[in-house]
Amino acid sequence: MERGRGPDRRRAQRDVLRAAQHRRGDRAHRPGDRRQILSVEGLSVRYGGVDALRELSLALEPGELVAVLGASGSGKSTLLRAIAGLEEIAAGRVLIGGEDVSRLAPARRGVAMVFQSFALFPHMTVERNIAFGLRARGESTQAVASTAEALGLSALLDRRPGELSGGERQRVALARALAARPRVLLLDEPLSNLDAQLRVSTRGEIRRVQERTGVTTLHVTHDQVEALALGHRVAVLRDGRLEQLGTPDEVWERPASAWVARFVGTPPMNLVPGERGLCGFRAEDAAARVDPGGEYVFELAERVGADVLWHLRRGEDLVAVRAGGAAPAVGERVAVEVPEARVRWFDRETGRAL
Numbered sequence: 089m090e091r092g093r094g095p096d097r098r099r100a101q102r103d104v105l106r107a108a109q110h111r112r113g114d115r116a117h118r119p120g121d122r123r124q125i126l127s128v129e130g131l132s133v134r135y136g137g138v139d140a141l142r143e144l145s146l147a148l149e150p151g152e153l154v155a156v157l158g159a160s161g162s163g164k165s166t167l168l169r170a171i172a173g174l175e176e177i178a179a180g181r182v183l184i185g186g187e188d189v190s191r192l193a194p195a196r197r198g199v200a201m202v203f204q205s206f207a208l209f210p211h212m213t214v215e216r217n218i219a220f221g222l223r224a225r226g227e228s229t230q231a232v233a234s235t236a237e238a239l240g241l242s243a244l245l246d247r248r249p250g251e252l253s254g255g256e257r258q259r260v261a262l263a264r265a266l267a268a269r270p271r272v273l274l275l276d277e278p279l280s281n282l283d284a285q286l287r288v289s290t291r292g293e294i295r296r297v298q299e300r301t302g303v304t305t306l307h308v309t310h311d312q313v314e315a316l317a318l319g320h321r322v323a324v325l326r327d328g329r330l331e332q333l334g335t336p337d338e339v340w341e342r343p344a345s346a347w348v349a350r351f352v353g354t355p356p357m358n359l360v361p362g363e364r365g366l367c368g369f370r371a372e373d374a375a376a377r378v379d380p381g382g383e384y385v386f387e388l389a390e391r392v393g394a395d396v397l398w399h400l401r402r403g404e405d406l407v408a409v410r411a412g413g414a415a416p417a418v419g420e421r422v423a424v425e426v427p428e429a430r431v432r433w434f435d436r437e438t439g440r441a442l
C-alpha cells in the first residue's frame with residue numbers, strides 16, 4: 089500500500105489527468121447541471137461540549153468526486169451525516185443545487201449514503217435490497233436491472249446478503265444508493281471492511297461507476313493512498329476544520345501546511361529547520377551520497393516496496409531519503425541535496441506554507 093513513488097505516483101498522476109479530462113467532457117455534455125452542485129457553508133456541528141465541525145465550508149462541482157481525508161475523530165463522518173440530514177447543525181447551511189436543504193428531512197434531500205457496515209437487509213434478496221429505496225417511495229424499479237448490470241451484480245439478484253462475499257455486498261450497497269439516482273452520493277469509508285486486494289479493485293469500480301453516472305460524490309476515508317487515488321480533489325480535515333482542498337497533485341506537491349505535509353505520504357515529507365522557516369522535501373526528491381563532509385549521519389536502511397530508504401539524522405532532525413546502491417555503515421557521514429524547485433517552505437510558527 090505504498091504511495092508516492094514510481095508506478096503508484098505515475099498512476100495517481102494519470103488518474104488526475106483523466107479526472108480533469110473527464111470533468112471537461114462532463115461539462116460539455118451536461119452544461120450547467122447545477123442541480124448537482126453540493127456546498128456547505130460555515131458548517132458547525134457540536135456534540136455536547138465537543139466541536140466536531142467548526143465553520144467548515146466546501147463546494148463540489150457537479151459530477152465531482154471529492155475524497156475527505158482526515159485522522160480518526162477529525163469530523164469526516166459528521167460532515168457526511170450533517171449533509172445527509174442525520175445530525176443537527178449548530179451553525180451554517182447545506183446547499184444542493186443552490187437550494188438550502190438544511191431544514192429538509194433526509195429523504196427529501198436527494199442524497200444517498202453508503203455506510204462502512206453496508207447496512208443491507210439480510211432477509212431480502214439482492215434485487216429487493218437494490219430496489220428498497222425506490223419501492224419505499226413508490227417509484228418504478230426499472231433502474232434496478234441496469235444499476236445491477238453496471239456493478240456486475242446481474243447474476244446475483246436472487247441471493248441474500250449472507251450468500252455474498254464482502255466485495256459483492258459492498259457493490260450491492262453501492263447499487264442500492266445509485267438506483268435512486270441521487271444528486272449527491274455520500275460514501276463513509278465504504279472500503280474499510282475489505283481486504284487489501286479487494287480494496288484496490290473496488291476502489292477502481294467506485295471510480296468507474298461514479299464517472300459513468302456523473303453523480304457528485306463525497307468519499308470519506310482515513311487512508312491517504314485511497315484519497316489520492318480516488319478523488320478529483322481531496323479535502324483534508326483536521327479537528328473539524330478544512331486544512332486543505334486541492335487536487336491529489338496539489339496536496340502531494342504543495343501541502344498547505346506542515347501538518348498536511350506530515351499527514352500525507354509514507355514516509356511523510358521531511359521537515360527540517362532552514363533559513364526561511366521549516367524546509368520540506370520528499371524522500372524521492374533528495375539525492376544522498378556518502379561524503380565525509382556531509383551534514384547527516386546514516387542510521388539505517390529500510391526496504392519499502394520498490395525503494396530503499398536511508399534514514400539519516402542531523403542533530404535532532406530525522407529524514408528519510410530514497411537511495412540506491414550499498415548502504416553505508418551506521419554513523420557514516422552523508423550529504424543530502426535537494427533541487428531548489430522541489431523544496432517547500434513552511435512558517436515556523438503557524439506551519440502554513442510560505
Ligand SMILES: Nc1ncnc2c1ncn2[C@@H]1O[C@H](COP(=O)(O)OP(=O)(O)OP(=O)(O)O)[C@@H](O)[C@H]1O
Binds near residue numbers: 136138140164
Ligand atoms: N454521537 C456523538 N456523541 C458525542 N461525540 C461524538 C459523537 N459522534 C462523534 N463525536 C465526536 O465528534 C468528533 C468527530 O467525530 P467523527 O465521527 O465525525 O470523526 P471521523 O473523522 O469520522 O472519525 P473516524 O475516522 O474515527 O470515523 C470526535 O471527537 C468524536 O469523538
